[in-house]
Amino acid sequence: MIGVDWGTTSFRAYRLAADGKVLEARSAPRGILSMEKQDFSAVLKEQIAGWPDDLVLMCGMVGSRQGWKEVPYVNCPAGPSEIAAQMESVRPGVWIVPGLSCIDASGVPDVMRGEETQLIGVADSLPAEALVCLPGTHSKWARVRSGTIEGFSTFFTGELYAVLRDHSLLGRMMENGPPDAAAFSEGIARSGEDGGLLHHLFGVRTRGLFGELRGQAAPSYLSGLLIGHELRASARDRIHLVGAPELVALYAQGAELLGIEATALDPQAAARVR
């Protein structure tokens, strides 16, 4: 079978063996934002050309209102069978996996599309109860019990980092450079101090102004500050991390500094649609 992760900005396809092993992978910058409704079928055909498999499971924003077909969210708690039961077909043999929704303790809704498939992919590697973090533009923190996703919370961390870097006064003092582990650690430590995030953000500027933070170190400091706030708001004693290796490494470093035991799971396993 073929697993497809079709997101906002990119298309990724995986040819999978019966045991879930990835036989072949392809990707293209054909995210749903770059497409018209009538293009989806042709782009899929083109991208998986030559692969003989006749079952295609697609997850991600392809199932959103702006995607190929809007597939309603499955409400948590939900496991593989609840998710499979609400898949929708867009063509014979081609299915969209629904995303998940939940309501937080204060009644505010939350959603994911795509991460549910990664969570199912790693479920076998998790203990009976686990808190799983999937870092990204919108980081997800999911509570998983015996393969069922009980609920989750989303954090705006990655997008906030990007808009501050590209469009704020803080970005104007930043220079490109290699990641700076010491500055990242300072940001993690700062996230626990008085004043809260809105005050800490202004401190990025003043530390630069006073020569305490070089332009090349400032991006790592900001990253540590934001990830530190996220970890303090959501992590418990032990977490599992799934995602792109460089992001997982940053979150693991932050967790270690906060005394949180973090286990990184194989992102290849998580990419599999089971």
Add this chain to the structure above:
Amino acid sequence: MIGVDWGTTSFRAYRLAADGKVLEARSAPRGILSMEKQDFSAVLKEQIAGWPDDLVLMCGMVGSRQGWKEVPYVNCPAGPSEIAAQMESVRPGVWIVPGLSCIDASGVPDVMRGEETQLIGVADSLPAEALVCLPGTHSKWARVRSGTIEGFSTFFTGELYAVLRDHSLLGRMMENGPPDAAAFSEGIARSGEDGGLLHHLFGVRTRGLFGELRGQAAPSYLSGLLIGHELRASARDRIHLVGAPELVALYAQGAELLGIEATALDPQAAARVR
């Protein structure tokens, strides 16, 4: 005498009577970002043309590294006499008022340029000990005791609102419309719930997605969320507000919802350089 508030994006001049009363006011979009070093003198001359006064006191970013002349910050605690002692002249009769700096409890520096003059302007209206909030792009919270500014904290609130509205996914769901007091109140309430600011920001999107928040109400909700976080991080039982009337009104509304007693001070009084 003439008081000038010369900031990043605008120039404002006030002709003042001996008792501090504003006799005449002028403004122009000639902030320091729009200028070269050699322009300052000519622009000032042009803007105050026809005013007979021979003493000019200027505050704001005009005294920063990017301004007419960099005037070092005066470290807190500082009152009118410490500030006056470190004014610097750029031309006979034309002085730049220094900004203030302080170090927060964790050792991180903070700065203001311009707000110190507003604080001196309202000092007579304050009780012996006061917590004064000056809302804006970078809100300032100052602890003032008997006319001396003991220390202060800056919050990135206004700039964060602007970059999120103009450059993020949240901005894309927003529509222009009149301020929505109910949505603002919902944002203030939300700011005290579990998950912290990074989680609350994603909720702006999901509440829109689920039809709980109209595009025209979303800007007010986001504003309430951010101002709520700022107030919870910094306010005490009683605060004083100084600034633009519409911003002061929002902060006063937020304070009231949180059971904080807020007193708005006359912004005209605060504009005077005494």
